[in-house]
Amino acid sequence: MDFDHSPKVSDLISRLRAFMSEAVYPNERVYFDQAAGSEDRWTSPPIMEALKAKAKAAGLWNLFLPDHGGGAGLSNLEYAPLCEIMGRSPIAAEVFNCSAPDTGNMEVLARYGTPEQKARWLEPLLAGEIRSGFAMTEPQVASSDARNITSRIIRDGDDYVINGRKWWTSGAGDRRCKILIFMGLTHPDAEPFRRQSMILVPLDTPGVELVRPLTVFGYDHAPHGHFEITFTDVRVPANNMLLGEGRGFEIAQGRLGPGRIHHCMRAIGLAERALESMVARARDRVAFGKPIAEQGMLREAVAQSRMEIEQARLLTLRAAHMMDTVGNKAARAEIAMIKVVAPRMAQAVLDRAIQIHGGGGVSGDFGLAEGWALARTLRLADGPDEVHIDQIARLELAKQTNLWAW
Structure with missing residues (x-):
């Protein structure tokens, strides 16, 4: 590299x-x-x-x-x-x-x-004129396995009729949110990864109801928000289907690879700022007769944070390099690894920064508490740690190895 x-x-x-x-x-x-x-x-x-x-x-x-x-x-x-x-x-x-x-x-x-879908929705999104949401996760099932999704998308003449309940639809509360990408079941009897489809649902379509904003450790993240939404006999034109029926998982893989690594890149920036805040606080505060920065436990926290940030950055760059050179599928182990490593690292660095800030760290004055909540949430978003860890293990166990005599 x-x-x-x-x-x-x-x-x-x-x-x-x-x-x-x-x-x-x-x-x-x-x-x-x-x-x-x-x-x-x-x-x-x-x-x-x-x-x-x-x-x-x-x-x-x-x-x-x-x-x-x-x-x-x-x-x-x-x-x-x-x-x-x-x-x-x-x-x-x-x-x-x-x-x-x-x-x-x-x-x-x-x-x-399609050209029509791009003209209606992509162009205003690229211009920053509107915002959007992604409706996949459901409260009734373990959505870490998207094959569990039960919301239905059923063809009816020139339309599709949608029924289901989604939650953690981020961005749906924003008054500028105009379009949702909805993932649902179209072919219950097909092979497992051909059962789901994705379709475009304008937020103002009759039958779409914003039930409530969900909080993350008490934060509702307005005006963005994370909403529970019901879809009751929601009717949209057939040409709102993305790519074709049964191709939802194909779209998801194309969407989630870059999305996961973007989360990790931002998490590193979040951790860097937390470390800077930690160092500034340590220089500014005196405890037991000397600056906190001169005390051993603080120095260990700073050094540990720096090492962990650099390790996560290197793994992120490697994953990004592989995505560019051999593709998302070939880089799936590296994407899974950094999706586990980066949020855990950011959470650990933020936790140390909170500790060094004392009472101020858990307040809203320094942004550390909300940053910690974000880092902790990333360990669930786009697949929980356990799913990625299992994938890493399966890929490793599938490698051909020789038994060495030590």
């Missing part, structure tokens, strides 16, 4: 860091103050639209998308350091139109959408 950045990526890194320092970090508090003071908590704070306009004008827009006219044309490896920088701020990804679940949904539409 070549660790040197191309001139194009080096320029983007420099410009992105400058934009973060000049526009994003100073406006984090403005964003949360505006959100807290809004009459409608599900409306995006005005500062967000202002920052998005600035980012678009600066050419720092849709950096995640490798192969579409509206993207930056970067490989996964090239995008990695940029995504890490965005992960340092809870508002940055959206500023640059690089936030989930929109990124995954845009990739799905760019890769599998």
Whole structure:
């Protein structure tokens, strides 16, 4: 692997860091103050639209998308350091139109959408004019195995009729959310990975009901949110089907590979900022007659955090490199490994930072508590740790090895 950045990526890194320092970090508090003071908590704070306009004008827009006219044309490896920088701020990804679940949904539409689907939904998503949601997980079943999904998509003439209950549909509460990608059962008797399909469901379709926002360790993440939604006799045109009936798993694999590694890239940026906060706090505070930074346990926490961040970054870059060179399927072990390693690492670093901040660490003053909640959630999002660990083990056990006599 070549660790040197191309001139194009080096320029983007420099410009992105400058934009973060000049526009994003100073406006984090403005964003949360505006959100807290809004009459409608599900409306995006005005500062967000202002920052998005600035980012678009600066050419720092849709950096995640490798192969579409509206993207930056970067490989996964090239995008990695940029995504890490965005992960340092809870508002940055959206500023640059690089936030989930929109990124995954845009990739799905760019890769599998018809010209009509792209014109209606992809173009406004690329422009940052609307937002979207992804409806897959269900409360009644263990959705870590998507074969358990029971929501139905049934053909009826020129339409499909959809029934089911979904939850953890992130982004559905945002007033700008206009479209959902829905995964459901079309062929119950087909082979296991040909039973599911994905279909586009406009959020304002009759029969779609937002039941409630779900909280994550007490955070509802408005205006984004994670919603439980019911679909009751929801009727959409047959041409809303993505790629074709029975191809939901095929789409999911194309969507989740890049999505998982984006989560890991952002988690590294989150951990870096937590480590910086840890160091600053240690230098600023005195306990038992000397700065915390001079005490052995603090130094161990700092060193351990630095080592873990660097290890996770190297594994992320390797996974990204393999995705670019041999494809997502061949890189599935590396994607699974980093999906386990990066959130666990970020959670551990944040936990140490919380401890060093004392009471302030569990408050809302430093962002560490919410960061920890995010890192912990990532150990479930896009497949829980246990699923990825099992896949890693199965791939390892399938290798041909020789028994060595020691």
